[in-house]
Amino acid sequence: MTVGTPTVFPFTSVVLATGEPVRFAPGDRVRVSDRRPVGHYRVPLYLRGKAGVVECVYEPAQLNNEEEGYGRNAGGKRHYYRIGVPMADIWPGYAGAPRDTLRIEVFESWLERIDG
Amino acid sequence: MSGAGHTPHPHGAHDHAGDHAAVEDVARPGYYEIMEIAVRELLVERGHIQGAEIHRQIDLLDSRTPALGAAIVARAWMDPAFKARLLADGRGVAEELGVSFYDDTGLIVLENTAEVHNLVVCTLCSCYPRPVLGLPPEWYKLKPYRARAVSEPRALLAEFGTVLPDDVEIRVSDSTSMARYLVLPRRPEGTEDFTETQLAALVTRDAMIGVVPVELPEGRPA
Numbered sequence: 214m215t216v217g218t219p220t221v222f223p224f225t226s227v228v229l230a231t232g233e234p235v236r237f238a239p240g241d242r243v244r245v246s247d248r249r250p251v252g253h254y255r256v257p258l259y260l261r262g263k264a265g266v267v268e269c270v271y272e273p274a275q276l277n278n279e280e281e282g283y284g285r286n287a288g289g290k291r292h293y294y295r296i297g298v299p300m301a302d303i304w305p306g307y308a309g310a311p312r313d314t315l316r317i318e319v320f321e322s323w324l325e326r327i328d329g
Numbered sequence: 330m331s332g333a334g335h336t337p338h339p340h341g342a343h344d345h346a347g348d349h350a351a352v353e354d355v356a357r358p359g360y361y362e363i364m365e366i367a368v369r370e371l372l373v374e375r376g377h378i379q380g381a382e383i384h385r386q387i388d389l390l391d392s393r394t395p396a397l398g399a400a401i402v403a404r405a406w407m408d409p410a411f412k413a414r415l416l417a418d419g420r421g422v423a424e425e426l427g428v429s430f431y432d433d434t435g436l437i438v439l440e441n442t443a444e445v446h447n448l449v450v451c452t453l454c455s456c457y458p459r460p461v462l463g464l465p466p467e468w469y470k471l472k473p474y475r476a477r478a479v480s481e482p483r484a485l486l487a488e489f490g491t492v493l494p495d496d497v498e499i500r501v502s503d504s505t506s507m508a509r510y511l512v513l514p515r516r517p518e519g520t521e522d523f524t525e526t527q528l529a530a531l532v533t534r535d536a537m538i539g540v541v542p543v544e545l546p547e548g549r550p551a
Contacts (some may be wrong), residue, residue: 255505257452257480271435275507293506300482300499309483310495317503 226324232274232291232321241267242327245298246320249290253282260315263328271318278320291321364521372393389431393463397428398511399532400459403525405438406516416440419511423461430460435508439500441515441539446493448486448539449510450478458509469538479503487538512539519545 237243247262255278274290300313307313358366366439369394372378401423405412415422419436436458439447451457452475457465468474482499486492493499498541514536520528536543 255453257479257503257505259452271508278506284414293508295508297500300501308481309499310497312496312498313482313500314498315479315501318506318508320506323527 221238232289235270235292236272236321237267237294237324237326239267243267243294243324245296246325246326248323251306252290253279254318256310257317257319259303260317260319263298264302266295268295268297268316270294275320277322279322293318295322298303344370352393352498370404388524390459390464393428393461395419395462395532395534395537396529397463398534398537399529401426401438401511402513402532402537403529405513406520406528407525410511412440415513432459434458434460436461437502437508437509438513439502439539442512442516442544443497445498445500446539447505447510447512448478448482448499449493449504449512451504452476452500453505456506456509458511460509462537466534469485474550486540489535491541512537512538514543516545517545548550 242264243266244264245256245260245262249258249261271293274292276286277289277291280286280289295316295318296316299311299315300309300315301307301311303315370385373380373383401415405415411422415438419438420430420434423436424430434456439449441447449457450469455470457467457469459465474485479501482501483493486499504510514532516528517531520531523531531543531545532541533541535541
């Protein structure tokens with residue numbers, strides 16, 4: 214690079230590690246995976262299969278808790294996302310107000326994008 | 330009405346210390362108590378940890394009380410710039426004030442407003458903002474609170490004496506992973522002349538969990 218040439222940030226040549234890039238942005242519609250594997254999971258059963266909206270991203274990326282629970286982690290880091298889900302969508306016949314919501318942090322591997 | 334001993338609890342919950350029978354060392358230790366003693370003694374015997382380290386950890390936990398959270402809330406009520414920074418980076422601001430995060434959790438401060446009322450629960454276990462509030466109350470750890478906070482929060486809040494109109498969004502945060510939540514309650518009306526110290530004295534643990542508002546001693550609603 215010639216001295217005096219303006220540097221362009223951010224660098225576009227840098228390759229990020231798997232899981233390092235943020236996959237969902239605030240406002241994205243997502244669904245919590247409806248998987249029921251045996252083992253250590255932090256995604257409550259009552260939320261599996263429910264649709265919500267990403268409120269924010271928690272930085273920095275964190276270890277994969279499902280692997281960490283068994284003491285095996287090979288640098289597997291991804292982000293947690295705080296999502297909002299209407300209470301009325303979680304509980305049939307929810308007795309509160311239509312505006313009421315649940316907020317929860319969900320690990321990236323448990324979120325599926327809802328297109329459109 | 331929001332003092333710890335006077336709050337109505339979800340059924341099945343224990344009450345606080347004052348209602349317990351005198352402590353008598355007569356009952357046989359339970360399964361987990363025996364396991365804890367055995368593991369602790371083995372760890373000390375084999376030199377992995379020392380008794381002094383255990384005492385240090387107990388001192389650490391004992392030094393974390395709702396007074397820390399209350400002081401942070403009062404400062405936020407007094408200083409809008411501080412509040413803005415607190416809401417943007419709860420853990421960073423708490424650390425600036427000398428609160429360490431020994432358990433590697435985050436801290437997100439949730440502001441109650443005229444439109445939104447926040448309630449905190451951990452449905453998986455008992456995740457709680459211990460660095461700024463200390464140990465959680467018994468009822469927070471029990472299943473009736475954990476289940477009902479996410480499924481019928483308004484009925485639960487009503488049992489704590491907190492009835493909110495339908496146009497206020499109840500926002501329940503289920504803290505199950507890395508983040509812990511501290512509710513920033515609404516400042517009660519009639520406290521315009523209060524000092525920061527006087528304000529802090531009004532802020533209860535239960536208000537920072539989100540089950541009750543902060544109220545003046547006279548019992549006027551916040």
